[in-house]
Amino acid sequence: MTSGDLRKKFIEFFKDKGHAVVPSSSLVPDDPSVLLTTAGMQQFKKYFTGELDFKKEYPGKVGAVSVQKCFRTSDIDEVGDETHLTFFEMLGNFSFGGYFKEDAIRWAHEFITKALGLKIDYVSVFEGDAEVPADEESEKIWKSLGVETIKRMGTDDNFWGPTGNEGPCGPTTEIYVNGVEVWNLVFNEYYSKNGKLESLKTKGVDTGMGLERLTTVVQKKKNIFETDLFSPLTEAAEPELSERLKRILADHVRAVSFLIADGVRPSNKEAGYILRRLMRRMIVHGKGLEKLFSKVVEIYGSNYPELNEQVILSEFGKENEKFQKTLKSGLRELDKLSAVEAEAAFKLYESYGLPFEVIKELGGDKALNLSRAEFDREFAKHQARSRAGAEKKFGGHGLLLDTGELKAVDERELKIVTRLHTATHLMQAALREVLGPEVKQNGSDITAERTRFDFFFPRKLTDEEKKKVEDLVNEKIKEDLPVSFVEMPIDEAKKTGALYFFKAKYSDKVKVYYIGTDLNSAWSREFCGGPHVSHTAEVGHFKIMKEESAAAGIRRLRATVE
Numbered sequence: 001m002t003s004g005d006l007r008k009k010f011i012e013f014f015k016d017k018g019h020a021v022v023p024s025s026s027l028v029p030d031d032p033s034v035l036l037t038t039a040g041m042q043q044f045k046k047y048f049t050g051e052l053d054f055k056k057e058y059p060g061k062v063g064a065v066s067v068q069k070c071f072r073t074s075d076i077d078e079v080g081d082e083t084h085l086t087f088f089e090m091l092g093n094f095s096f097g098g099y100f101k102e103d104a105i106r107w108a109h110e111f112i113t114k115a116l117g118l119k120i121d122y123v124s125v126f127e128g129d130a131e132v133p134a135d136e137e138s139e140k141i142w143k144s145l146g147v148e149t150i151k152r153m154g155t156d157d158n159f160w161g162p163t164g165n166e167g168p169c170g171p172t173t174e175i176y177v178n179g180v181e182v183w184n185l186v187f188n189e190y191y192s193k194n195g196k197l198e199s200l201k202t203k204g205v206d207t208g209m210g211l212e213r214l215t216t217v218v219q220k221k222k223n224i225f226e227t228d229l230f231s232p233l234t235e236a237a238e239p240e241l242s243e244r245l246k247r248i249l250a251d252h253v254r255a256v257s258f259l260i261a262d263g264v265r266p267s268n269k270e271a272g273y274i275l276r277r278l279m280r281r282m283i284v285h286g287k288g289l290e291k292l293f294s295k296v297v298e299i300y301g302s303n304y305p306e307l308n309e310q311v312i313l314s315e316f317g318k319e320n321e322k323f324q325k326t327l328k329s330g331l332r333e334l335d336k337l338s339a340v341e342a343e344a345a346f347k348l349y350e351s352y353g354l355p356f357e358v359i360k361e362l363g364g365d366k367a368l369n370l371s372r373a374e375f376d377r378e379f380a381k382h383q384a385r386s387r388a389g390a391e392k393k394f395g396g397h398g399l400l401l402d403t404g405e406l407k408a409v410d411e412r413e414l415k416i417v418t419r420l421h422t423a424t425h426l427m428q429a430a431l432r433e434v435l436g437p438e439v440k441q442n443g444s445d446i447t448a449e450r451t452r453f454d455f456f457f458p459r460k461l462t463d464e465e466k467k468k469v470e471d472l473v474n475e476k477i478k479e480d481l482p483v484s485f486v487e488m489p490i491d492e493a494k495k496t497g498a499l500y501f502f503k504a505k506y507s508d509k510v511k512v513y514y515i516g517t518d519l520n521s522a523w524s525r526e527f528c529g530g531p532h533v534s535h536t537a538e539v540g541h542f543k544i545m546k547e548e549s550a551a552a553g554i555r556r557l558r559a560t561v562e
Helices: 003-016 040-049 073-078 101-115 136-144 211-218 231-236 243-261 270-285 290-300 309-336 342-352 356-367 372-394 411-435 463-478 490-495
Strands: 019-021 063-071 087-096 122-126 150-153 166-177 180-193 196-210 440-446 451-456 483-489 509-515 524-527 542-551 554-561
Touching: 003 019, 003 063, 003 087, 003 101, 003 211, 040 063, 040 087, 040 166, 040 180, 040 196, 040 542, 063 243, 073 270, 087 101, 087 211, 087 243, 101 136, 101 166, 101 180, 101 196, 122 136, 136 150, 136 166, 166 196, 180 211, 196 211, 231 243, 231 290, 243 270, 243 290, 243 309, 270 309, 270 356, 290 309, 309 342, 309 356, 342 356, 342 372, 411 440, 411 451, 411 463, 411 509, 411 524, 411 542, 411 554, 463 542, 483 490, 490 509
Parallel strands: 019 063, 122 150
Antiparallel strands: 063 087, 087 196, 122 166, 166 180, 180 196, 440 451, 451 554, 483 509, 509 524, 542 554
């Protein structure tokens, strides 16, 4: 059975059980407490908390099923052995009050033993602790299904969550096949915030099964790299490379491809920093890497159409060209060192762009005492110094502008984000004109590189719709409409028909920015604190870069101005 067969079989199994099939959300989540999407439940978090109503959005469905793109940064240093990965796919079924332990366990047992024909070695359940009682209910259900070996385990093994700083969590039951843990069923009974647990009004189910690990078991392979998900990649790598380096390249080429496809670009912060580290590690160790990227698109393209080989190769090529300018000098400096301590390692990174992984690997015996923790401490010191310098120059937190939505560190960036901010207002008005009034904002984030706008809409936009939105925004820019604001009591402001973000908390008096000759006839009206350009012609040419799913029922647009 191929990995593709497993994906399809899992989706069809739960679709037949009354689940809505929900596509994977982006690797870049809308949850600010998480850098990258780490689990299948992340896009469903608001259904668990009650912020969104699953039954209303998916009437008649008992839950959701998905194959989610996931990324875990904690395993980067371990990649190269037989088990660790950065990017992986998570098969999952979810319930938000539709069903609980009985159905979740029964269906998991049916899928493993009947749909896949596998034998369960044993299962584990939560043994309980001072706060949460033992999960005796799950134990009874497993016994009723004929599973004989049931192990009680503690919090570290059988209590999961939350993703990020807060969120749903609860006891788990895990399924082991051929000595491998293949499936984790989480019963979200609690909500964790600041380390405190509260009972959830609506109990839910959140399950996760790594496709790579399941494929290893089903295909009876020794490790994940022998499966059809990885063997084409390791076989395409240069034959003289060690097995460890082939595995690193196979993992990183998948991760880099999917990060780029989801709009991440190499930089020195956040997700862009992760991408840059992976790219540069590949560049140091690999040759003929283009064929590996082609293989990724070949393996995954039919399931993930956002994988654009031309875009991926272009972005990788730009980073390669940039890194090559300093790589040789950096390696020469590394050779000169008799010992590589954290401070020296960070200087190599700061001056020549050598990531920790590359310094550690190429430093050999000289870098034996170099640890990730010490390197990260040097990195943190550098960031603190940079912030202090920026505060001295600009005040506050080192940002000339930081509204939570807009971020700029200097006058140049301030001008760009101001143009992008006005473009975002124009884009929302255009989306509502093209798609209808059901379009409502779910969040936005504006940097000097782009605007990111999340909105409620049930499906993917067509190319024609995206072009209409883009053309309409550029038409309004060419009209050079005035941009103004009035300040008024919030109740009065709502009567003007101005759009406002339903999650935001507003004061009694608000500013309403409008684009047009007056408030009544304006093409766009929104509650907003600014800043904006004074006339739309200042925005420049507007271009949509990417449209994707941000979560169930939520679309995400990234756009820029030129």
